[in-house]
Amino acid sequence: xPRRRSYAVTAVMLCxxxxxxxxxxxxxxxxxxxxxxxxxxxxxxTETRSPEVPPAAEHYTLRLDGGAWIPxxxxxxxxxxxxxxxxxxxxxxxxxxxxxxxxxxxxxQLGRPDLCLSQSxxxxxxxxHPSPSYSGCRCKGITPAPWAASSGGSQP
Numbered sequence: 249x250p251r252r253r254s255y256a257v258t259a260v261m262l263c264x265x266x267x268x269x270x271x272x273x274x275x276x277x278x279x280x281x282x283x284x285x286x287x288x289x290x291x292x293x294t295e296t297r298s299p300e301v302p303p304a305a306e307h308y309t310l311r312l313d314g315g316a317w318i319p320x321x322x323x324x325x326x327x328x329x330x331x332x333x334x335x336x337x338x339x340x341x342x343x344x345x346x347x348x349x350x351x352x353x354x355x356x357q358l359g360r361p362d363l364c365l366s367q368s369x370x371x372x373x374x375x376x377h378p379s380p381s382y383s384g385c386r387c388k389g390i391t392p393a394p395w396a397a398s399s400g401g402s403q404p
Contacts, residue, residue, distance in 0.1 A: 281333045281361035284387030285310060285326045288367045295369045304372055305343025313337050314398030325385075329392035333361050341374060349374050 291304045308320040312328055320326055320341075331337065333355040341349040353376065355361050364377040364385035377385055 279333055280330045281355045281363065282387070282392070283312070283328045283331060284362070284364045284385050284390075285320055285328070286364060286366040286384060287322050287324060288320050289369045289372060290322045293369060294372065301371055302343075302348070305346075305348060307344055308348065308367075309342045309345075311340045311342075312395055312397065315395040317342070318393045318395055325387045325390055327387040327390040327392045328395055331355075332397075339365075339374075 288308045289304055291306050294301075294304045309317040310320055310326070311317050312331070318326060318328070336352050336354050338352050339350065340347075351374070353363075355363070358376055364387075365374055366377060366384065367374050
């Protein structure tokens, strides 16, 4: 009989530990943000002919917080997830392997943990949209792209 009680106590302890781990995982996910990058403008679809605007690129890549370069698509959104909501994050975008755009953002400053980033067809600038209020932001169900911040941290 004591052995059964010991097994029951062990089972209860394992269940409690497992529930605690799941709860900690849920808190960790809640403390993380995401960035949905909508399809970029195709080279032939630009709406401007101004000499002040750089030409559109054929291929774009994005780097978040010094992590790996993520290829962007002109056809499907790209999702980055598990981004810490605290602090500032630096985004660098390259077009055809040349510097194209760079900026910093803060989830706190923008007021949401789930953001959308799109490229304007007029001036080819990149802009944020708080999702899901922006109807064009559709990253639900998209597998997040692999990225990891560099160990140096980011600055505004």
